[in-house]
Amino acid sequence: xxxxxxxxxxxxxxxxxxxxxxxxxxxxxxxxxxxxxxxxxxxxxxxxxxxxxxxxxxxxxxxxxxxxxxxxxxxxxxxxxxxxxxxxxxxxxxxxxxxxxxxxxxxxxxxxxxxxxxxxxxxxxxxxxxxxxxxxxxxxxxxxxxxxxxxxxxxxxxxxxxxxxxxxxxxxxxxxxxxxxxxxxxxxxxxxxxxxxxxxxxxxxxxxxxxxxxxxxxxxxxxxxxxxxxxxxxxxxxxxxxxxxxxxxxxxxxxxxxxxxxxxxxxxxxxxxxxxxxxxxxxxxxxxxxxxxxxxxxxx
Amino acid sequence: xxxxxxxxxxxxxxxxxxxxxxxxxxxxxxxxxxxxxxxxxxxxxxxxxxxxxxxxxxxxxxxxxxxxxxxxx
Numbered sequence: 358x359x360x361x362x363x364x365x366x367x368x369x370x371x372x373x374x375x376x377x378x379x380x381x382x383x384x385x386x387x388x389x390x391x392x393x394x395x396x397x398x399x400x401x402x403x404x405x406x407x408x409x410x411x412x413x414x415x416x417x418x419x420x421x422x423x424x425x426x427x428x429x430x431x432x433x434x435x436x437x438x439x440x441x442x443x444x445x446x447x448x449x450x451x452x453x454x455x456x457x458x459x460x461x462x463x464x465x466x467x468x469x470x471x472x473x474x475x476x477x478x479x480x481x482x483x484x485x486x487x488x489x490x491x492x493x494x495x496x497x498x499x500x501x502x503x504x505x506x507x508x509x510x511x512x513x514x515x516x517x518x519x520x521x522x523x524x525x526x527x528x529x530x531x532x533x534x535x536x537x538x539x540x541x542x543x544x545x546x547x548x549x550x551x552x553x554x555x556x557x558x559x560x561x562x563x564x565x566x567x568x569x570x571x572x573x574x575x576x577x578x579x580x581x582x583x584x585x586x587x588x589x590x591x592x593x594x595x596x597x598x599x600x601x602x603x604x605x606x607x608x609x610x611x612x613x614x615x616x617x618x619x620x621x622x623x624x625x626x627x628x629x630x631x632x633x634x635x636x637x638x639x640x641x642x643x644x645x646x647x648x649x650x651x652x653x654x655x656x657x
Numbered sequence: 658x659x660x661x662x663x664x665x666x667x668x669x670x671x672x673x674x675x676x677x678x679x680x681x682x683x684x685x686x687x688x689x690x691x692x693x694x695x696x697x698x699x700x701x702x703x704x705x706x707x708x709x710x711x712x713x714x715x716x717x718x719x720x721x722x723x724x725x726x727x728x729x730x
Contacts, residue, residue: 358710358711358712365707366710367707367708367709367710368708368710369710374710411728412728413728562698563726563727564698564699564701564726567701567724567726568701568708571701571708571724579671579724579725579728580728581672581725581727581728582728585727585728594727595696598696598698598699599696601698602696602697602698
């Protein structure tokens with residue numbers, strides 16, 4: 358298969374098969390267009406990139422820095438890593454992360470589940486009955502928010518595969534309020550306690566992010582989270598990827614339909630008041646936040 | 658799937674960290690993924706150090722690596 362320029366293609370995209378150089382141009386334009394279309398860095402002075410050392414967050418970090426430099430923006434960038442403590446997985450990605458941050462000259466801050474809650478994710482799952490991705494998600498979001506208060510925005514590496522999987526999962530689980538929180542800019546409630554979050558890779562496929570990272574030679578250890586195959590997300594991923602074999606644009610169609618109804622979803626979403634957790638003082642919809650709820654169970 | 662005279666093909670599966678000696682009955686990358694029951698959206702195939710697409714012909718002298726695209730939890 359050949360690129361439009363006649364060179365050998367390395368990936369098929371919605372613009373057709375592309376060679377390395379044309380794919381890099383296409384991919385970077387897609388991400389830069391997302392920054393601009395949604396004004397992700399408008400008025401921003403300090404940005405935290407949620408990083409793990411995996412391909413998605415590394416590409417987000419690299420391209421945010423490139424965008425800021427290309428546009429001559431005066432924005433301070435820091436990488437913020439949450440170490441869940443997943444043996445055989447996170448230690449590899451953190452090693453890569455330290456190297457990448459050093460190469461990009463971006464300061465890195467690491468906060469661990471162990472230090473914050475007293476238990477790694479592996480230890481927690483041995484103590485209480487809870488789905489791995491649920492507990493991990495609650496603790497990770499909590500720490501990201503808690504340690505990004507000095508920042509105007511957090512950028513995450515979520516791609517179109519993550520987004521369509523979450524959409525499907527939230528639809529099947531009837532989580533309409535959670536659907537309203539999705540999109541390139543996360544959340545419906547603006548509150549001092551919450552740092553806004555955005556997803557520059559929102560319109561990029563996971564495979565595109567992977568190939569970009571390969572071409573750019575980030576030299577990452579590509580390892581899969583050991584809990585990935587036990588999750589509902591895995592089922593949603595397989596379903597969507599099987600559909601994609603039938604219709605290459607299915608994820609774009611899905612997300613574009615969602616973007617059309619998102620404004621009305623957001624305006625109809627319950628704007629429930631934000632309380633402060635009685636234990637830690639962080640934002641919470643109830644008296645006790647979910648992180649403290651699980652922490653209490655772990656300490657019993 | 659079209660069938661051809663089987664050839665012994667060495668394929669390195671990065672996700673499992675192991676090399677397979679397989680009886681390859683096809684001719685292209687697409688045939689290989691079909692035989693291994695892999696979704697082309699979830700893997701990248703590298704032939705002799707270069708990323709290749711489904712229509713790429715393969716033979717038993719090629720160095721084939723299959724990389725998994727999936728990383729999340």
